[in-house]
Amino acid sequence: MKVVVAWSGGKDSAMALAKTLSDENLQVVGLLTTISLPYDRVTMHGVRRSLIQRQAEQVNLPLHIVWLPPNPSNEVYDNIMGEAMLKLKAQGIEGVVFGDIFLTDVRTYREERLAEIDMKAIFPLWGEPTNDLVKNFLANGYSAIVTCVDTKVLPAEFCGRWLDESFFASLPEGVDPCGEKGEFHSFVTDAPFFSAPIKVRIGERVQRDNFVYCDIEEAT
Helix, strand or coil, rough: CCCEECCCCHHHHHHHHHHHHCCCCCEEEEEEEEEEECCCCECCCCCCCHHHHHHHHHHHCCCEEEEEEECHHHHHHHHHHHHHHHHHHHCCCCEEEEECCCCCCHHHHEEEEEEECEEEEEECCCCCCCCHHHHHHHHCCCCCCCEEECCCCHHHCCCCCCCHHHHCCCCCCCCCCCCCCEEEEEEEEEEECCCCCCEEEEEEEEEEEEEEEEEEEECC
Protein backbone atom coordinates (compact mmCIF):
# COMPACT_ATOMS: atom_id res chain seq x y z
CA MET A 1 0.00 0.00 0.00
CA LYS A 2 1.32 3.43 -0.94
CA VAL A 3 1.17 5.83 2.01
CA VAL A 4 2.28 9.28 3.11
CA VAL A 5 3.35 10.04 6.67
CA ALA A 6 1.70 12.95 8.47
CA TRP A 7 4.82 14.90 9.31
CA SER A 8 5.09 17.61 11.96
CA GLY A 9 8.87 17.31 12.12
CA GLY A 10 8.69 16.05 15.70
CA LYS A 11 9.74 12.87 17.45
CA ASP A 12 6.44 10.96 17.18
CA SER A 13 6.29 11.56 13.43
CA ALA A 14 9.86 10.33 13.15
CA MET A 15 9.25 7.17 15.17
CA ALA A 16 6.08 6.47 13.18
CA LEU A 17 8.04 6.86 9.94
CA ALA A 18 10.72 4.47 11.19
CA LYS A 19 8.14 1.78 11.92
CA THR A 20 6.45 2.31 8.58
CA LEU A 21 9.71 2.04 6.67
CA SER A 22 10.26 -1.39 8.25
CA ASP A 23 6.78 -2.63 7.26
CA GLU A 24 7.07 -4.60 4.04
CA ASN A 25 3.34 -4.12 3.37
CA LEU A 26 3.64 -0.33 3.24
CA GLN A 27 5.50 1.89 0.77
CA VAL A 28 6.21 5.41 1.99
CA VAL A 29 6.02 7.78 -0.97
CA GLY A 30 6.01 11.14 0.80
CA LEU A 31 5.63 13.30 3.88
CA LEU A 32 2.50 15.38 4.52
CA THR A 33 2.83 18.66 6.44
CA THR A 34 0.39 21.45 7.32
CA ILE A 35 1.89 24.93 7.14
CA SER A 36 0.29 28.12 8.49
CA LEU A 37 0.18 30.66 5.66
CA PRO A 38 0.79 33.82 7.72
CA TYR A 39 3.87 32.43 9.48
CA ASP A 40 5.25 29.93 6.92
CA ARG A 41 5.67 27.51 9.81
CA VAL A 42 4.32 24.12 10.88
CA THR A 43 1.00 24.50 12.69
CA MET A 44 1.33 24.05 16.48
CA HIS A 45 5.05 23.24 16.35
CA GLY A 46 6.08 26.66 15.03
CA VAL A 47 8.94 25.20 12.96
CA ARG A 48 10.12 26.99 9.82
CA ARG A 49 9.06 25.35 6.54
CA SER A 50 12.68 25.42 5.37
CA LEU A 51 13.65 23.08 8.22
CA ILE A 52 10.85 20.63 7.38
CA GLN A 53 12.11 20.63 3.81
CA ARG A 54 15.60 19.82 5.09
CA GLN A 55 14.19 16.82 6.95
CA ALA A 56 12.47 15.62 3.79
CA GLU A 57 15.82 15.88 1.99
CA GLN A 58 17.49 13.78 4.68
CA VAL A 59 14.99 10.93 4.15
CA ASN A 60 14.83 11.45 0.36
CA LEU A 61 11.04 11.78 0.26
CA PRO A 62 8.87 14.42 -1.42
CA LEU A 63 7.15 16.89 0.90
CA HIS A 64 3.44 17.48 0.35
CA ILE A 65 2.39 20.80 1.92
CA VAL A 66 -1.16 21.69 2.92
CA TRP A 67 -1.45 25.47 3.36
CA LEU A 68 -3.77 26.60 6.16
CA PRO A 69 -5.18 30.08 6.84
CA PRO A 70 -4.76 31.61 10.32
CA ASN A 71 -7.01 29.98 12.94
CA PRO A 72 -9.20 28.04 10.49
CA SER A 73 -12.61 26.88 11.67
CA ASN A 74 -13.23 23.14 11.85
CA GLU A 75 -15.27 23.36 8.67
CA VAL A 76 -12.57 25.24 6.76
CA TYR A 77 -9.89 22.84 8.02
CA ASP A 78 -11.94 19.79 7.01
CA ASN A 79 -12.55 21.21 3.53
CA ILE A 80 -8.89 22.04 2.92
CA MET A 81 -7.67 18.68 4.20
CA GLY A 82 -10.36 16.84 2.26
CA GLU A 83 -9.23 18.45 -1.00
CA ALA A 84 -5.61 17.61 -0.19
CA MET A 85 -6.47 13.97 0.49
CA LEU A 86 -8.34 13.66 -2.78
CA LYS A 87 -5.28 14.94 -4.64
CA LEU A 88 -3.12 12.35 -2.92
CA LYS A 89 -5.61 9.61 -3.69
CA ALA A 90 -5.52 10.62 -7.35
CA GLN A 91 -1.76 9.91 -7.23
CA GLY A 92 -2.39 6.35 -6.10
CA ILE A 93 -1.84 6.96 -2.38
CA GLU A 94 -4.14 4.78 -0.30
CA GLY A 95 -3.33 5.67 3.30
CA VAL A 96 -1.93 8.20 5.74
CA VAL A 97 0.35 7.26 8.64
CA PHE A 98 -0.05 9.15 11.92
CA GLY A 99 2.11 9.30 15.05
CA ASP A 100 -0.82 9.31 17.49
CA ILE A 101 -0.38 7.07 20.52
CA PHE A 102 -3.49 6.99 22.73
CA LEU A 103 -5.95 9.84 22.09
CA THR A 104 -9.01 7.89 20.93
CA ASP A 105 -11.02 10.92 19.80
CA VAL A 106 -8.18 12.05 17.53
CA ARG A 107 -7.83 8.58 16.03
CA THR A 108 -11.57 8.30 15.41
CA TYR A 109 -11.64 11.70 13.70
CA ARG A 110 -8.81 10.78 11.35
CA GLU A 111 -10.28 7.38 10.52
CA GLU A 112 -13.73 8.78 9.79
CA ARG A 113 -12.48 11.60 7.56
CA LEU A 114 -10.27 9.30 5.49
CA ALA A 115 -12.92 6.58 5.28
CA GLU A 116 -15.22 9.10 3.58
CA ILE A 117 -12.91 9.01 0.56
CA ASP A 118 -11.98 5.32 0.90
CA MET A 119 -8.51 5.94 2.32
CA LYS A 120 -7.00 4.32 5.40
CA ALA A 121 -5.53 5.86 8.56
CA ILE A 122 -2.55 3.93 9.97
CA PHE A 123 -1.21 4.26 13.52
CA PRO A 124 2.07 2.33 13.98
CA LEU A 125 2.70 3.69 17.52
CA TRP A 126 -0.83 3.12 18.76
CA GLY A 127 -1.15 1.70 22.26
CA GLU A 128 2.57 1.60 23.00
CA PRO A 129 3.49 2.84 26.50
CA THR A 130 4.96 6.30 26.09
CA ASN A 131 7.77 5.48 28.52
CA ASP A 132 8.81 2.65 26.21
CA LEU A 133 8.71 4.98 23.20
CA VAL A 134 10.98 7.41 25.04
CA LYS A 135 13.45 4.59 25.80
CA ASN A 136 13.42 3.65 22.11
CA PHE A 137 13.95 7.28 21.14
CA LEU A 138 16.97 7.63 23.43
CA ALA A 139 18.49 4.28 22.47
CA ASN A 140 18.23 4.48 18.69
CA GLY A 141 20.09 7.58 17.60
CA TYR A 142 17.34 10.16 17.57
CA SER A 143 18.02 13.78 18.45
CA ALA A 144 15.37 16.47 18.91
CA ILE A 145 14.82 19.87 20.46
CA VAL A 146 11.68 21.31 22.08
CA THR A 147 10.12 24.01 19.90
CA CYS A 148 6.85 24.70 21.74
CA VAL A 149 5.66 24.42 25.34
CA ASP A 150 2.21 24.76 26.85
CA THR A 151 2.97 26.87 29.92
CA LYS A 152 -0.21 25.68 31.61
CA VAL A 153 1.57 22.40 32.28
CA LEU A 154 5.29 23.05 31.70
CA PRO A 155 7.56 25.98 32.64
CA ALA A 156 8.62 28.11 29.68
CA GLU A 157 12.26 27.15 30.37
CA PHE A 158 11.57 23.70 28.87
CA CYS A 159 11.31 25.33 25.45
CA GLY A 160 14.63 25.04 23.64
CA ARG A 161 15.83 22.03 25.64
CA TRP A 162 17.13 18.90 23.97
CA LEU A 163 15.15 15.71 24.45
CA ASP A 164 17.74 13.84 26.47
CA GLU A 165 17.60 11.76 29.64
CA SER A 166 17.71 14.83 31.88
CA PHE A 167 14.77 16.39 30.03
CA PHE A 168 12.52 13.38 30.49
CA ALA A 169 13.64 12.91 34.10
CA SER A 170 12.71 16.52 34.94
CA LEU A 171 9.17 16.45 33.51
CA PRO A 172 6.58 17.31 36.19
CA GLU A 173 4.23 14.58 37.37
CA GLY A 174 1.24 14.19 35.07
CA VAL A 175 3.03 15.35 31.93
CA ASP A 176 3.10 12.64 29.30
CA PRO A 177 6.73 11.85 28.37
CA CYS A 178 5.81 11.99 24.69
CA GLY A 179 3.79 15.18 25.10
CA GLU A 180 0.82 13.31 23.66
CA LYS A 181 -1.65 15.70 25.29
CA GLY A 182 0.02 18.73 23.71
CA GLU A 183 2.33 19.57 26.60
CA PHE A 184 5.27 20.15 24.24
CA HIS A 185 6.30 19.76 20.60
CA SER A 186 9.70 19.06 19.07
CA PHE A 187 11.87 19.15 15.97
CA VAL A 188 14.01 16.13 15.07
CA THR A 189 17.55 16.99 14.03
CA ASP A 190 18.74 13.42 13.59
CA ALA A 191 17.20 9.96 13.22
CA PRO A 192 18.41 6.48 12.24
CA PHE A 193 17.09 7.00 8.71
CA PHE A 194 18.53 10.52 8.17
CA SER A 195 21.38 10.71 5.68
CA ALA A 196 23.03 13.35 7.90
CA PRO A 197 22.16 15.35 11.04
CA ILE A 198 20.65 18.81 10.71
CA LYS A 199 22.65 21.42 12.62
CA VAL A 200 20.50 24.03 14.34
CA ARG A 201 20.80 26.98 16.70
CA ILE A 202 18.24 28.43 19.08
CA GLY A 203 16.77 31.77 18.11
CA GLU A 204 14.16 34.06 19.61
CA ARG A 205 11.53 32.88 22.10
CA VAL A 206 7.98 34.17 21.61
CA GLN A 207 4.88 33.72 23.77
CA ARG A 208 1.39 33.54 22.24
CA ASP A 209 -1.39 33.03 24.77
CA ASN A 210 -0.22 30.17 26.98
CA PHE A 211 2.24 28.77 24.43
CA VAL A 212 5.94 29.60 24.26
CA TYR A 213 7.68 29.02 20.93
CA CYS A 214 11.42 28.72 20.42
CA ASP A 215 12.58 29.68 16.95
CA ILE A 216 14.97 27.08 15.53
CA GLU A 217 17.31 28.12 12.75
CA GLU A 218 19.63 26.03 10.65
CA ALA A 219 23.24 26.55 11.69
CA THR A 220 25.88 27.04 9.02
